[in-house]
Amino acid sequence: MAARVLxxxxxxxxxxxxxxxxxxxxxxxxxxxxxxxxxxxEIAVEEAVRLKEKKLVKEVVAVSCGPQQVQETIRxxxxxxxxxxxxxxxxxxxxxxxxxxxVSKILAALAKKxxxxxxxxxxxxxxxxxxxxxxxxxxxxxxxxxxxxxxVAVEGDKLKVIREVDGGLETIKINLPAVVTADLRLNTPRYxxxxxxxxxxxKKITNVKPGDLGVDLTSRLEVxxxxxxxxxxxxxxxxxxxxxxxxxxxxGRI
Amino acid sequence: xxxxxxxxxxxxxxxxxxxxxxxxxxxxRDKDPRWEGVDMERFADEADVVIVGGGPAGLSAAIRLKxxxxxxxxxxxxxxxxxxxxxxxxxxxxxxxxxxxxxxxxPDWKERGAPLNTQVTxxxxxxxxxxxRIPVPILPGLPMxxxxxxxxRLGHFVRWLGEQAEELGVELYPGYAAAEVLFxxxxxxxxxxxxxxxxxxDGSPKDVFERGMExxxxxxxxxxxxHGHLAKxxxxxxxxxxxxxxxxxxxxxxxxxxxxxxxxxxxFREFQRWKHHxxxxxxxxxxxxxxxxxxxxxxxxxxxxxKLTFPGGTLIGCSPGFMNVPKIKGxxxxxxxxxxxxEAIFSKLTDESLQSETTGxxxxxxxxxxxxxxxxxxxxxxxxxxxxxxxxxxxYGGMLYxxxxxxxxxGKEPWTLKHCGMDSAQLKPAKECTPIEYxxxxxxxxxxxxxxxxxxxxxHEHDQPPHLTLxxxxxxxxxxxxxxxxxxxxxxxxxxxxxxxxxxGEGMRLQINAQNCVHCKTCDIKDPSQNINWVVxxxxxxxxxxxx
Numbered sequence: 001m002a003a004r005v006l007x008x009x010x011x012x013x014x015x016x017x018x019x020x021x022x023x024x025x026x027x028x029x030x031x032x033x034x035x036x037x038x039x040x041x042e043i044a045v046e047e048a049v050r051l052k053e054k055k056l057v058k059e060v061v062a063v064s065c066g067p068q069q070v071q072e073t074i075r076x077x078x079x080x081x082x083x084x085x086x087x088x089x090x091x092x093x094x095x096x097x098x099x100x101x102x103v104s105k106i107l108a109a110l111a112k113k114x115x116x117x118x119x120x121x122x123x124x125x126x127x128x129x130x131x132x133x134x135x136x137x138x139x140x141x142x143x144x145x146x147x148x149x150x151x152v153a154v155e156g157d158k159l160k161v162i163r164e165v166d167g168g169l170e171t172i173k174i175n176l177p178a179v180v181t182a183d184l185r186l187n188t189p190r191y192x193x194x195x196x197x198x199x200x201x202x203k204k205i206t207n208v209k210p211g212d213l214g215v216d217l218t219s220r221l222e223v224x225x226x227x228x229x230x231x232x233x234x235x236x237x238x239x240x241x242x243x244x245x246x247x248x249x250x251x252g253r254i
Numbered sequence: 255x256x257x258x259x260x261x262x263x264x265x266x267x268x269x270x271x272x273x274x275x276x277x278x279x280x281x282x283r284d285k286d287p288r289w290e291g292v293d294m295e296r297f298a299d300e301a302d303v304v305i306v307g308g309g310p311a312g313l314s315a316a317i318r319l320k321x322x323x324x325x326x327x328x329x330x331x332x333x334x335x336x337x338x339x340x341x342x343x344x345x346x347x348x349x350x351x352x353x354x355x356x357x358x359x360x361p362d363w364k365e366r367g368a369p370l371n372t373q374v375t376x377x378x379x380x381x382x383x384x385x386x387r388i389p390v391p392i393l394p395g396l397p398m399x400x401x402x403x404x405x406x407r408l409g410h411f412v413r414w415l416g417e418q419a420e421e422l423g424v425e426l427y428p429g430y431a432a433a434e435v436l437f438x439x440x441x442x443x444x445x446x447x448x449x450x451x452x453x454x455x456d457g458s459p460k461d462v463f464e465r466g467m468e469x470x471x472x473x474x475x476x477x478x479x480x481h482g483h484l485a486k487x488x489x490x491x492x493x494x495x496x497x498x499x500x501x502x503x504x505x506x507x508x509x510x511x512x513x514x515x516x517x518x519x520x521x522f523r524e525f526q527r528w529k530h531h532x533x534x535x536x537x538x539x540x541x542x543x544x545x546x547x548x549x550x551x552x553x554x555x556x557x558x559x560x561k562l563t564f565p566g567g568t569l570i571g572c573s574p575g576f577m578n579v580p581k582i583k584g585x586x587x588x589x590x591x592x593x594x595x596x597e598a599i600f601s602k603l604t605d606e607s608l609q610s611e612t613t614g615x616x617x618x619x620x621x622x623x624x625x626x627x628x629x630x631x632x633x634x635x636x637x638x639x640x641x642x643x644x645x646x647x648x649x650y651g652g653m654l655y656x657x658x659x660x661x662x663x664x665g666k667e668p669w670t671l672k673h674c675g676m677d678s679a680q681l682k683p684a685k686e687c688t689p690i691e692y693x694x695x696x697x698x699x700x701x702x703x704x705x706x707x708x709x710x711x712x713x714h715e716h717d718q719p720p721h722l723t724l725x726x727x728x729x730x731x732x733x734x735x736x737x738x739x740x741x742x743x744x745x746x747x748x749x750x751x752x753x754x755x756x757x758x759g760e761g762m763r764l765q766i767n768a769q770n771c772v773h774c775k776t777c778d779i780k781d782p783s784q785n786i787n788w789v790v791x792x793x794x795x796x797x798x799x800x801x802x
Contacts, residue, residue: 034343
């Protein structure tokens with residue numbers, strides 16, 4: 001079946017950390033802040049490793065785009081069972097403006113280069129909540145996509161994907177090669193235990209530059225300003241229904 | 255005897271005690287039917303030296319070992335395990351760093367980019383009364399004089415030490431807590447085992463359960479910081495505290511001593527109140543609160559240092575406790591203790607004619623060299639200052655004592671004053687004390703507890719047994735609440751302990767919000783019943799301090 005699976009992993013600010021906007025409003029404070037692998041990417045890695053354990057794929061390759069620190073994230077994926085890693089070096093201003101369009105171009109180029117037949121990504125990242133990379137990657141490759149997957153099953157040379165949608169669960173069958181994005185209920189990721197972290201040190205991580213893949217990182221978006229959400233104003237307690245109606249009238253609501 | 259009877263009678267006549275603790279250290283798994291058939295084998299690996307704790311002491315020891323190994327062209331595998339998700343994430347301190355130990359470790363620290371950027375230019379020392387401020391002169395030679403020292407963000411300094419250590423070839427493993435000490439058959443220390451993962455809140459195994467791994471070493475260094483949980487076990491096992499005084503502590507918020515007697519006192523709220531003092535508030539006005547944290551510090555000094563070595567291991571850093579209290583500095587002595595341990599161990603390990611009586615190597619030379627070093631001289635010179643304030647002469651008497659015996663005589667007086675005993679034994683019953691009315695936080699300079707805790711970034715995997723274990727689930731209500739009005743609901747700086755009414759009507763129960771814990775260790779120290787036993791949660795849980 002599929003020889004090679006590509007799994008994208010993103011290094012994001014840990015979900016439990018309190019985010020602070022930089023004093024110059026250009027972004028959020030990231031220096032020294034605790035980061036970890038995007039939770040949906042962990043689920044994606046787990047799914048890929050399970051496919052390998054079921055002998056449905058031969059090799060799992062973990063990919064991350066960013067500066068030196070993303071190597072830690074790739075190592076975690078390796079400790080969870082990925083076979084090797086690819087670090088796409090992006091830093092400085094390019095990293096600040098890195099978004100789904102550039103990442104999907106990178107992933108598409110890598111998929112062709114590595115001859116991958118399946119790409120598994122998290123459905124979205126918890127920092128930008130874009131929920132675009134999987135879809136864009138599929139479009140660039142002209143591959144079918146199974147997004148918000150809560151279950152993935154191999155059926156011959158096709159993939160059965162059960163998707164979590166607003167109306168409930170949708171089951172689709174798509175041809176391989178394909179892109180799948182993982183939703184919360186797809187699986188429970190395993191821990192990266194210490195013996196596996198130690199073994200992961202011996203696994204290979206190759207460094208690649210976006211230019212080598214023929215990808216232009218110029219962003220079509222410019223971030224003008226980042227602000228904290230407005231402070232929630234205190235509510236007003238009223239004693240009677242008449243008071244409530246009075247206040248609503250005062251506020252011009254009725 | 256009276257309190258034991260109290261617990262007994264309550265047990266006989268009241269409703270069954272609601273179960274709070276589910277940790278396997280209290281309820282062993284070999285007797286637990288839910289664990290039948292679960293594979294408990296652990297993967298084991300060998301290193302030359304294993305260091306528990308990636309703080310100033312642990313990292314200095316690791317660095318020194320590798321420096322010596324490289325110098326003498328010897329191979330040495332040094333592994334550091336650290337419970338925080340990244341090096342420095344559980345580090346909290348003021349801090350004012352005295353660079354003496356750093357100068358010895360890395361004479362070229364400036365070129366290496368150590369984050370020591372702010373030199374102390376001015377020192378002010380004062381006594382604060384309710385409204386006023388009485389300045390006290392700091393003469394050169396007094397321990398509070400900070401000439402030559404640097405204001406640092408200790409978390410960043412520790413992070414930098416970690417980078418230096420990795421460059422030298424030290425294996426750093428943040429996110430993995432040492433949960434258990436391993437012993438050889440001859441009783442010497444064999445190494446440690448890291449925490450298991452995947453145990454549910456009720457203590458049963460989850461699908462993702464995996465055993466921790468064993469790291470064996472010729473010598474294991476324990477640098478867990480103030481009131482380490484493995485150190486606590488080692489004190490008992492090897493009787494290391496025989497002949498020294500109990501350690502006494504403060505909580506850094508900063509700073510409220512933990513030997514207070516009124517159970518109604520809340521260190522967090524005292525800190526909030528302190529910020530409003532007329533001489534403090536103006537410095538804070540207009541600022542915004544961006545971080546919060548808390549940690550216990552050891553204040554016992556010279557009198558409270560235990561035995562430091564035992565077969566197979568040593569204690570370094572704030573865990574045994576080398577803080578110079580009047581200086582309020584312990585980082586430089588912690589680092590030096592790590593370095594001395596490394597030097598003693600390296601000599602022993604490279605000595606080809608070494609005959610060790612035990613499989614785990616015994617290094618008493620470390621203790622000897624520490625006692626011959628400037629660390630010991632320093633601690634000895636200031637040993638009577640804190641006891642003089644707290645026990646004998648009060649505030650002004652203590653200052654007079656310091657002036658005469660320290661400044662003039664440099665601590666050469668022939669006597670050594672004692673501490674009062676354990677901090678946990680100092681609380682008076684609630685009925686003998688007055689409740690303290692604390693002012694409400696104003697949201698600008700003073701704040702409420704929970705929003706502060708959120709800023710520590712602390713978090714734990716919620717589905718795991720609470721790591722704040724109770725030896726007896728009935729004691730919090732029967733003793734702590736009954737006699738001391740539940741001081742744990744006040745001394746915990748993270749709101750972990752709450753007494754809530756029982757769903758079934760009459761009575762209260764203790765609710766443990768383990769996820770909030772910031773790993774400060776105050777509860778383990780101050781619990782008057784000594785019933786709370788802090789053990790390590792799943793690795794990488796805890797605060798996410800950034801350069802604190």
